[in-house]
Amino acid sequence: MSCSRPVKFAHVVYRTRRFEEMLRWYLTVFDGRVQYRNPGLAFLTYDDEHHRFALANMSLFQPDGAETERQGAIGVDHVAYTYASMGDLLENYAQLREKGILPYWCIHHGITVSLYYADPDGNQMEFQVESYDSSEEATAFMKEHFEANPLGVEFDPEEWLARLRAGEPPSGFMVRQGHEPVSPLRGEIGRLVAPPPVRE
Numbered sequence: 631m632s633c634s635r636p637v638k639f640a641h642v643v644y645r646t647r648r649f650e651e652m653l654r655w656y657l658t659v660f661d662g663r664v665q666y667r668n669p670g671l672a673f674l675t676y677d678d679e680h681h682r683f684a685l686a687n688m689s690l691f692q693p694d695g696a697e698t699e700r701q702g703a704i705g706v707d708h709v710a711y712t713y714a715s716m717g718d719l720l721e722n723y724a725q726l727r728e729k730g731i732l733p734y735w736c737i738h739h740g741i742t743v744s745l746y747y748a749d750p751d752g753n754q755m756e757f758q759v760e761s762y763d764s765s766e767e768a769t770a771f772m773k774e775h776f777e778a779n780p781l782g783v784e785f786d787p788e789e790w791l792a793r794l795r796a797g798e799p800p801s802g803f804m805v806r807q808g809h810e811p812v813s814p815l816r817g818e819i820g821r822l823v824a825p826p827p828v829r830e
């Protein structure tokens with residue numbers, strides 16, 4: 631079986647040490663609006679998607695660093711693609727696993743259920759499925775729950791795949807049942823902030 635294709639490109643996340651300046655630039659150039667922001671993270675959109683850009687303030691996540699130019703320290707963190715359904719996302723996970731390609735971060739963001747992968751160069755991408763049918767509901771979730779947990783809660787895709795294949799309705803996985811524990815950031819940011827636990 632071949633892998634599933636995403637239905638659309640969703641968003642890009644940047645690491646920056648010019649948080650306010652970047653925020654102003656994206657709001658101006660894309661005639662955007664802020665969906666949610668705190669001192670470390672900002673989520674912006676310009677259409678009916680709940681976010682088209684997010685900015686991670688590296689001056690906060692890594693206060694000791696000072697590099698404002700080096701790609702990797704700043705620049706693209708990840709891009710995101712949306713899949714049509716939970717079944718597509720998790721069966722695609724199974725297909726990729728058979729090819730030896732595994733996600734490095736499996737996280738229920740609350741507004742999306744997401745699997746993060748890295749290509750051979752280490753470029754990071756998020757494969758996601760929407761938790762809510764409408765952007766209004768997702769936006770409401772961001773405004774209500776991101777203050778306490780702007781990152782999400784980790785899950786085991788293997789366990790979810792088994793439950794899905796056993797006949798549990800996908801809708802049961804979409805809406806997050808709890809908001810704790812707050813996941814540490816993974817990926818390039820994660821290595822700077824909190825190293826992932828070593829898997830046995």
Ligand SMILES: [Fe+2]
Pocket residue numbers: 641643708709710756
């Ligand atoms: Fe993302």
